[in-house]
Amino acid sequence: MQINPEKEIIETIAKIMLISARTAPKAKGEDEIITAILSPQEQQNVAQEMEKISERGENFKFFKRDAQNVRDSEAVILIGLNFKKPVGVNCGACGYDCNSILKTEKKEIDYSGPVCTIRAIDLGIAIGSLVSVAKEFGVDNRVMYTIGVAARKLGLMEAQIIMGIPLSVKGKNIFFDRKPL
Helix, strand or coil, X not given: CCCCHHHHXXXXXXXXXXXXXXXXXXXXXXXXEEEEECCHHHHHHHHHHHHHHHCCCHHHCXXXXXXXXXXXXXXXXXXXXXXCCCCCCCCCCCCCCCCCHHHCCCEECCCEECCCHHHHHHHHHHHHHHHHHHHHHCCEECCEHHHHHHHHHCCCCCCCEEXXXXXXXXXXXXXXXXXXX
């Protein structure tokens, strides 16, 4: 007999979630989304980096709280935008036209920009698709900017924008009653 075997399948569910992100609709059918599942060691490295970032000041203390969520999670997904070219409709939402955005000097802060807004919307749709799969399987999760910032600082993924989604299979949702800092 296996007692509480549900945690053993979390990596498989994470991969199914990534399928949903990959097949989510994207502008012009062009896919600039990149995905990953962190190894246990990478998960710890990201949590440590998040704690370092929390030392930036009072406005960044939530990185430390989120680092504990990363440590307490069974798995962590990364999903990012590896922006190569704009969609080509010159919508102006990024602040540029499609011809000049690639020539514009990039600003490296937590993320790198500018990026095509429509490509960023593609990322949002892919994230929505993958977390809906988690819901269907009853896997607790939360989309976190903080994980993505740490992952970029560690160079884990070639992407201008990265979001992290920690996954948890416990009797209580660890992302729900988080204590304010």
